[in-house]
Amino acid sequence: MPAKSKSKEEIKTEEEEIETLQETLQDIKTREGIVGYILRGSNSASIDLKDPTKIIDYAILSATSLEAGQDIANTFEVGKVDAIIMEGGDMKILSMIIGDNRLSIFMEKNVDHEKLCKDLNLR
Amino acid sequence: MSKDAYADALKSALNEIKKVCPDVSLSFIFTKDGMMVAKDLETTEETIEKTMRSFQSIEGKEDTIGGLQTLIIDGEEGKVHISYINDMYLALATSKNADVTFLQAITRVIFPTVLKLLESVTPTPLQSTSIQSTPSKQLVVDTLSGFFVGDSVQVDLGLLKEWSELLNRKSVDEVEIEAFGGKATQCKVKELSDQKLEGKGIVRIPEKICKVLEVKKGQLVRVKPLET
Numbered sequence: 001m002p003a004k005s006k007s008k009e010e011i012k013t014e015e016e017e018i019e020t021l022q023e024t025l026q027d028i029k030t031r032e033g034i035v036g037y038i039l040r041g042s043n044s045a046s047i048d049l050k051d052p053t054k055i056i057d058y059a060i061l062s063a064t065s066l067e068a069g070q071d072i073a074n075t076f077e078v079g080k081v082d083a084i085i086m087e088g089g090d091m092k093i094l095s096m097i098i099g100d101n102r103l104s105i106f107m108e109k110n111v112d113h114e115k116l117c118k119d120l121n122l123r
Numbered sequence: 124m125s126k127d128a129y130a131d132a133l134k135s136a137l138n139e140i141k142k143v144c145p146d147v148s149l150s151f152i153f154t155k156d157g158m159m160v161a162k163d164l165e166t167t168e169e170t171i172e173k174t175m176r177s178f179q180s181i182e183g184k185e186d187t188i189g190g191l192q193t194l195i196i197d198g199e200e201g202k203v204h205i206s207y208i209n210d211m212y213l214a215l216a217t218s219k220n221a222d223v224t225f226l227q228a229i230t231r232v233i234f235p236t237v238l239k240l241l242e243s244v245t246p247t248p249l250q251s252t253s254i255q256s257t258p259s260k261q262l263v264v265d266t267l268s269g270f271f272v273g274d275s276v277q278v279d280l281g282l283l284k285e286w287s288e289l290l291n292r293k294s295v296d297e298v299e300i301e302a303f304g305g306k307a308t309q310c311k312v313k314e315l316s317d318q319k320l321e322g323k324g325i326v327r328i329p330e331k332i333c334k335v336l337e338v339k340k341g342q343l344v345r346v347k348p349l350e351t
Contacts, residue, residue: 057187064184069196071177072205075170076149076216078198085195086181088188106188 014099021098022046024120025105033108035091038062040102049106061086062104065095085113096120129241133161136237140229146221147229148201152211155182157261160211169303172345174214176261178205193230206230209238258289259347262326266333266340276300277327278346280314286348295348300328302336302344309349 036049069084151162185191196203301307
């Protein structure tokens with residue numbers, strides 16, 4: 001069945017949602033311990049990282065965490081993925097799918113990612 | 124304590140954890156290089172294979188965050204926790220509202236203690252648990268067709284040599300092939316006739332064996348040498 005094309009109103013609502021999301025991300029970015037974020041839409045991407053030399057590494061990790069997380073969620077049949085948290089020795093990543101957008105926030109290990117989820121109105 | 128007992132002890136530990144914490148629905152342990160160490164009674168091998176395959180896609184990329192210690196997938200109907208403990212990964216599937224503190228106690232206190240205890244009883248290396256005694260490999264199916272294909276499957280010569288060395292045998296002539304659908308068969312094995320396919324991680328299987336296994340070209344199967 002062909003996908004239903006989006007109405008102008010739906011597109012407008014989505015654009016507003018993205019704007020709100022970006023505003024929230026701008027606020028989150030200034031908080032202590034936040035290293036940056038990558039927000040990928042279907043046609044564009046917003047990247048804001050404290051260390052721009054690591055953009056490629058972070059972009060690959062963001063895509064991989066979302067893909068692997070989604071696959072594992074399907075394997076265990078835990079339903080639609082709300083969030084994927086990947087914690088390393090030095091830092092952690094919170095990844096999520098919001099509408100057509102894929103978001104990854106990079107942060108130091110001591111940052112409360114649950115609070116970030118709440119702030120992004122995802123809980 | 125025998126080598127088998129090590130794996131059995133871990134399996135018992137997983138089953139006991141499930142009894143204590145009913146929020147845990149599935150649990151298993153695997154190594155970074157894709158070897159299953161122990162699993163509870165309910166977890167299927169297919170679930171483990173799929174998880175390890177997804178997990179291996181992260182391998183090499185996690186250095187950016189200082190190695191992977193924990194992966195949590197928070198779904199609408201449940202959660203999956205994969206935690207790095209003593210060179211192994213413990214995977215737990217839980218209900219949505221599982222007690223996080225208790226889960227942390229399992230992954231950070233109980234399980235490391237069990238492992239430490241087992242290692243103090245017997246310093247058994249992971250490589251020598253019974254599950255790993257027979258090397259197996261996940262390979263992509265390529266079909267062999269024609270009148271003269273015979274009944275043998277074909278794999279990399281390098282892989283045959285590797286198995287021979289691991290099993291301390293002159294050669295490996297027969298393998299067991301297991302499809303993720305559960306079908307399995309034993310057949311003769313030869314090196315790949317087409318050298319261009321070397322190193323691509325494929326197993327060429329005659330069409331009639333593909334039918335037995337219910338697999339098609341491009342699908343993954345597990346191939347392991349027969350021990351006798």
